Structures are given as C-alpha cells and as structure tokens.
C-alpha cells in the first residue's frame with residue numbers, strides 16, 4: 001500500500017519538544033524565522049518534563065560571593081577539564097538573563113521576596129540551584145509551552161523524525177512519520193535543530209521517559225555530524241531487585257542519604273561492606289553521588305554483584321524511625337505497596353544512565369560541522385566535558401537551545417535559496433517505512 005505523503009516547508013525545523021526544543025522554537029520564531037516543531041511525544045515532552053531539583057544560575061541571591069566566574073570554575077572542575085571552555089563561559093554568562101526572560105513569560109520558580117530561593121547542591125561552591133521544589137521541570141515546561149502557544153508555534157506531535165536530507169553538503173530537510181495516523185512527512189527546511197534528548201530509556205531500568213531512545217545521535221551522525229564524549233554518561237544507582245521496586249524516578253538520594261544519616265550499608269555478594277576497603281574510617285559515608293555510583297559500578301564489574309544483579313542496600317541497622325522521616329518515608333511506602341519487607345528481602349542496586357554527557361558536537365552558537373544542522377540539549381556534547389553534575393542539564397539545554405536558534409535563524413535568512421530534496425532520497429525514505437510496516441504485518445525476513 002502506497003504511503004500517504006505530506007510535503008511541508010519551513011525555514012527551521014526543530015526536532016523535539018523538551019526544554020531545548022521549546023526554547024529553540026520560541027527564539028527562532030522571535031528572530032523572524034518560520035518554525036515547525038516535530039516531536040515524537042506530545043508538546044511538551046521528554047525528560048525535561050520530569051526534571052526535579054532545579055538548575056544552577058549564579059544570581060548570588062543565597063550567597064553574594066557567588067558569581068559567574070566561580071560557576072565557570074565549578075563546571076570546568078566537575079567536567080575534569082574536558083569541557084569546551086568557550087561554551088561554558090557563554091552558558092554561565094547567559095543563564096541568569098535567560099532565566100529572567102523566562103520569568104517574564106510566567107516561569108514560576110520559588111522566590112523569597114525579590115530574590116530566588118537558591119539551594120546548595122553537590123559540586124557547586126555556593127547555593128546556586130533555582131527551583132520549584134521537586135517539580136522544576138514541570139514549571140519550566142509550563143512557561144515554555146504557554147509562550148509557544150501565545151506565539152502560535154506550529155507543531156506536529158506524535159511524529160518521529162527518521163532521517164535528514166541533504167543537498168550536497170547542506171541540510172535540506174528531514175523525513176518522518178506520524179505513528180498514530182501513519183502519515184509520511186517530507187519536510188523541506190533551510191536549517192534543522194536537533195533537540196532529541198538522550199538514550200537513557202534504552203536501558204531496562206532507570207528514571208528516563210520512554211522516548212529517550214537516542215535515535216537523534218544516529219540521525220545526526222548519518223548526516224555527517226561529528227560526535228563528542230559519547231563515552232561519558234551521568235550514571236546513578238537505582239534498585240534492580242526486587243522487580244516490584246524498579247522505580248521510574250531518581251532513587252539515588254535515598255541511598256546516599258540513608259548511608260550518611262541512617263546507618264545503611266552497601267554490601268557485595270559476600271556480604272562485605274566493600275567501601276570499608278577504600279575508606280576504612282567512614283565506609284561509604286560523605287561520598288559524592290558520582291563517587292558512590294562509580295564505586296558501585298566498579299564492584300559490579302569486579303564480580304561483586306549478587307545473583308539478582310545488584311549490590312545489597314542493607315537497612316538492617318537503620319533505626320525504625322526513618323520509615324517516618326519526611327525525606328525517606330516514601331521508600332518504606334513504596335516497599336509497603338510492593339509488598340516487600342526491606343529487612344527480609346533487601347534491595348539490590350545497580351547503576352543506570354540518568355542523563356548523557358556527550359553527543360552531537362556543537363560550538364557556543366549551537367552549530368555542528370554540517371552546514372544547516374544545529375543542535376542543543378542532551379542530544380549534544382562539548383560543554384560538560386567528562387561529567388554533567390547536578391543542575392547543569394536544564395540550563396545548558398535552554399541556553400544552547402536559544403543561541404542555536406538565533407544562529408539558525410541568521411543562517412536561514414542568509415541562504416540564497418532553499419536547498420533541494422532529491423526525489424530519489426524521499427522515495428528511499430518512504431521505502432524504508434514501507435519496509436518496516438511490512439515487517440509489522442508478519443513479513444519479517446528470517447535470519
């Protein structure tokens with residue numbers, strides 16, 4: 001059966017509708033470009049809607065000694081010196097102004113009178129996280145979505161972009177399909193901004209949304225984009241056993257918190273508190289989250305995992321009062337609901353990717369090495385070096401979403417003509433989809 005094909009034309013195609021994508025769409029349209037957002041989920045979607053704790057911006061409202069130079073130093077140190085320093089300078093210098101612009105669009109982050117409530121976070125010299133308690137992503141996306149609606153930004157939801165078109169070296173558009181209606185799209189665009197997020201959902205457990213399947217990396221790579229730092233991820237510990245406790249939210253705080261405050265222990269398959277070897281005085285207490293994660297991972301690689309695949313999170317010596325503690329009670333509630341007695345059936349934890357650090361290589365203007373291809377957010381790499389520490393993702397997504405969009409708008413304006421999409425390229429994409437659909441109907445070739 002022939003595919004029903006829709007041809008669409010735009011100056012700038014934004015792929016994705018998380019914090020990077022929504023910001024890019026707004027800024028590109030503000031810069032005078034005709035914009036179309038195509039997103040696999042609804043608008044908004046992605047991990048941005050789930051982000052919890054907040055993001056760092058050196059307003060100096062909690063401690064007036066803070067400033068962008070100190071923020072810059074913290075990012076470089078946490079990235080172990082591998083960050084693109086021009087990008088980091090641009091990012092830390094842009095985020096406060098952009099935050100104020102967002103506030104003007106209705107972003108409701110917690111303030112005490114005329115100042116942001118800035119809380120401390122691991123890796124940051126001064127309290128720097130601005131937030132809406134533990135629902136920050138929701139409030140950011142609420143403001144970005146309201147602004148997008150106010151500006152009448154066009155969007156195709158539930159539509160997966162599967163590949164990019166090129167005219168010679170230049171990007172000329174993309175193809176995609178709506179997985180609800182089956183419609184096939186050929187989208188002519190002068191510039192494309194990839195904001196497709198990470199690939200955390202490729203792992204069987206973890207806190208990422210299901211859409212985080214990482215095809216944006218492959219699509220950009222196939223179009224000739226350089227990648228950077230793909231070996232670096234931001235991993236965190238989460239329960240792997242019992243299965244009923246494999247939560248879809250960020251669990252790491254319970255582990256670190258209960259080790260530090262509640263006498264919880266981590267044990268390998270021999271029952272050993274293996275952290276005691278490394279830190280004889282303290283065990284695992286007072287470790288940074290990333291160190292804790294790394295050592296759990298190392299012990300698993302050494303073969304220290306239990307038969308269920310994880311390191312035992314032993315709560316035997318944790319005082320019963322912690323089950324009613326405001327910060328930890330939820331763990332016991334979850335266990336109750338899952339009918340798990342945490343003393344009889346101890347949790348086993350392993351590490352999983354929380355967000356990705358590397359990706360499509362961009363510069364401080366969101367440009368890739370492919371003319372007409374721009375990118376922002378978790379789909380990209382460069383600014384974080386070897387590690388994306390707390391509160392860095394959302395701010396980076398929004399800053400490079402905004403700056404990438406402005407650069408893309410200039411690029412699109414200066415192009416003399418729309419690069420073309422060869423009929424053969426569009427047909428090849430349509431054939432690919434037809435092939436996939438045939439497989440769904442049972443024509444899968446045997447291998």
Ligand SMILES: Cc1cc2nc3c(=O)[nH]c(=O)nc-3n(C[C@H](O)[C@H](O)[C@H](O)COP(=O)(O)OP(=O)(O)OC[C@H]3O[C@@H](n4cnc5c(N)ncnc54)[C@H](O)[C@@H]3O)c2cc1C
Pocket residue numbers: 015016017018019020021038039040041042044045046047048049050051052053054055136137159160161162195196197198207208209211212214215216249250354355356376377378379390391392393394395397
């Ligand atoms: C539980 C959780 C809590 C977090 N908390 C924080 C926090 O407190 N602070 C912080 O800074 N960071 C936090 N992070 C990390 C941060 O949320 C993400 O790194 C960030 O939101 C990524 O934004 P993004 O716009 O790049 O991608 P996303 O928000 O993931 O959006 C990706 C978009 O691309 C679309 N898409 C993907 N592939 C395609 C395709 N092929 N075609 C069309 N559309 C496509 C998706 O549908 C989605 O709309 C958290 C992450 C998680 C999972």
